Amino acid sequence: MTDATTTRDRILAVATDLFTRRGYDAVSIRDIVAAANVNLGAVTYHFGSKQALYHAAIESITEPFARRVAALAAAPGTPLDRIEAIVRGALAHLLDNPGPPIVLLRELSNDRPLPPPLAALMRRNLGVVSAIIAEGQRDGTIRQGDPALLAVTVMSQPFFIRAARRVVSVALGVDPGAADQQTRITEHVIESVRRSIAYTPRVVS
Amino acid sequence: MTDATTTRDRILAVATDLFTRRGYDAVSIRDIVAAANVNLGAVTYHFGSKQALYHAAIESITEPFARRVAALAAAPGTPLDRIEAIVRGALAHLLDNPGPPIVLLRELSNDRPLPPPLAALMRRNLGVVSAIIAEGQRDGTIRQGDPALLAVTVMSQPFFIRAARRVVSVALGVDPGAADQQTRITEHVIESVRRSIAYTPRVVS
DNA sequence: GCGTCAGTCATACGTTCGTATGATATGATA
DNA sequence: TATCATATCATACGAACGTATGACTGACGC
Numbered sequence: 001m002t003d004a005t006t007t008r009d010r011i012l013a014v015a016t017d018l019f020t021r022r023g024y025d026a027v028s029i030r031d032i033v034a035a036a037n038v039n040l041g042a043v044t045y046h047f048g049s050k051q052a053l054y055h056a057a058i059e060s061i062t063e064p065f066a067r068r069v070a071a072l073a074a075a076p077g078t079p080l081d082r083i084e085a086i087v088r089g090a091l092a093h094l095l096d097n098p099g100p101p102i103v104l105l106r107e108l109s110n111d112r113p114l115p116p117p118l119a120a121l122m123r124r125n126l127g128v129v130s131a132i133i134a135e136g137q138r139d140g141t142i143r144q145g146d147p148a149l150l151a152v153t154v155m156s157q158p159f160f161i162r163a164a165r166r167v168v169s170v171a172l173g174v175d176p177g178a179a180d181q182q183t184r185i186t187e188h189v190i191e192s193v194r195r196s197i198a199y200t201p202r203v204v205s
Numbered sequence: 206m207t208d209a210t211t212t213r214d215r216i217l218a219v220a221t222d223l224f225t226r227r228g229y230d231a232v233s234i235r236d237i238v239a240a241a242n243v244n245l246g247a248v249t250y251h252f253g254s255k256q257a258l259y260h261a262a263i264e265s266i267t268e269p270f271a272r273r274v275a276a277l278a279a280a281p282g283t284p285l286d287r288i289e290a291i292v293r294g295a296l297a298h299l300l301d302n303p304g305p306p307i308v309l310l311r312e313l314s315n316d317r318p319l320p321p322p323l324a325a326l327m328r329r330n331l332g333v334v335s336a337i338i339a340e341g342q343r344d345g346t347i348r349q350g351d352p353a354l355l356a357v358t359v360m361s362q363p364f365f366i367r368a369a370r371r372v373v374s375v376a377l378g379v380d381p382g383a384a385d386q387q388t389r390i391t392e393h394v395i396e397s398v399r400r401s402i403a404y405t406p407r408v409v410s
Numbered sequence: 411g412c413g414t415c416a417g418t419c420a421t422a423c424g425t426t427c428g429t430a431t432g433a434t435a436t437g438a439t440a
Numbered sequence: 441t442a443t444c445a446t447a448t449c450a451t452a453c454g455a456a457c458g459t460a461t462g463a464c465t466g467a468c469g470c
Contacts, residue, residue: 007447007448021315021316022315022316022317023228023230023311023314023315025228025230025231026230026315028426028427028428029427029428029429030426030427030428038448039447039448039449039450040429040449040450040451041429041430041431041448041449041450042447042448042449043428043429044428044429044430045446045447045448046447049428049429050428050429101314102314102315103314105310105311105313105314105368105369106228106310106311106314106315108310108368108369108370108371108372109228109306109307109308109310109311109314109368110226110227110228110231110307110311111226111227112227114371119375122372122375123375126372126375126376130376145393145396146377146389146393148376148377148378149373149376149377149389149390149393150393151376152366152369152372152373152376153362153393153394153397156361156362156365156366156369156372157358157361159365160361160364160365161357161361163310163313163314164310164313164357164361165313166313166319167313167327167331167357167361168354168357170324170327170328170331171331171335171353171354171356171357172351172353172354173353184351184354185354188350188351188354188355188358189358191350191401192358192401192402193401195400195401195405196396196397196398196400196401197397200400200405212417212418233456233457233458234457234458234459235456235457235458243418244417244418244419244420245419245420245421245459246418246419246420246459246460246461247417247418247419248458248459249458249459249460250416250417250418251417254458254459255458255459
């Protein structure tokens with residue numbers, strides 16, 4: 001079962017899974033090579049070090065996500081619609097691939113420098129979203145405010161909802177992984193995001 | 206300088222700081238006792254184990270935060286005003302005490318069971334907020350929707366903004382620790398939260 | 411004065427860690 | 441067939457880990 005790919009690929013796949021679920025420090029090279037059924041020396045040989053493997057794992061997680069967001073941002077539509085499409089797409093992606101939010105939040109919560117692939121992901125996504133927001137502000141469909149801060153508010157929702165799945169689970173008292181729950185959560189997030197950034201003549205006093 | 210308190214208290218203070226900044230696995234008992242200027246055996250003696258010390262550290266972080274939120278929730282005012290006061294108070298607290306969001310997000314991002322004091326914090330805060338939201342829904346000032354999900358949306362904002370300080374810093378291109386930035390960020394969060402939960406006759410199409 | 415006992419201390423135990431080393435196997439090229 | 445780079449393998453190394461142990465210290469009640 002583990003022999004379908006090359007040693008290098010198997011290591012990367014296993015490492016991505018373990019690092020995501022447990023974090024860098026809680027995963028040893030020996031854990032990885034055991035799960036991948038390869039020799040202890042293979043990680044050093046193929047990646048150079050544990051840290052280099054970690055960065056490669058992050059890269060393999062963040063790249064598809066950033067590509068998807070970029071594609072949605074480039075689609076036609078009004079700024080608000082494109083934001084909604086991005087949030088919807090991001091949430092869908094993250095519900096299937098919990099890697100990015102989990103790793104990002106974990107890395108944001110310690111003092112070590114942000115791994116380069118993660119910093120790149122942030123810059124790409126926030127840049128894309130805040131450009132759309134600025135566009136919406138110019139045509140009057142999005143409320144005033146710092147586009148960068150608004151972008152953080154927008155993108156934080158899918159990230160937080162997914163990373164804090166266990167919070168949501170406690171809050172709802174049900175399993176948030178069920179399909180109908182996912183739909184409910186998605187619609188809730190979309191509605192909240194739209195409300196928090198759309199232009200409205202007046203907010204209820 | 207480190208002799209002002211008892212050995213036990215010094216260990217707890219140092220451990221809280223280190224665990225918060227680096228995470229459980231990245232901090233060794235030897236790190237802690239060195240920083241606290243106490244003997245290696247002191248942690249085992251006073252707390253029993255590294256894990257027990259970790260839980261004590263979490264407790265010391267979350268307790269004041271939960272107390273503050275509970276106090277704000279019990280103050281008089283309309284539901285929306287109390288929500289705003291809670292968000293404002295939570296943000297102020299978290300800007301000075303980054304412990305709770307950092308540790309919470311880190312713990313949410315791995316497979317291990319949530320440490321009991323953290324689970325308790327979540328339940329207390331989300332319970333308090335969703336009760337206020339339900340009250341606001343009954344008197345028509347807060348929009349319809351699952352109170353628990355709305356509570357997550359509300360409380361996620363101060364947590365995320367604080368935990369993702371480095372995201373905000375990248376997004377804004379400035380140091381978010383500066384006082385004027387903090388004010389800007391606070392007002393932004395308040396506005397976003399109010400918009401996302403307040404009842405409005407109609408959202409802009 | 412003298413046990414008693416909570417607290418502190420140096421040190422040791424067994425384990426696991428990341429990485430290094432050198433031998434062996436494999437497969438394409440000549 | 442001989443050569444040679446690539447890959448895999450079993451081990452070894454020194455360091456750091458959490459925890460255990462037993463000796464020492466000093467204040468207190470008797």
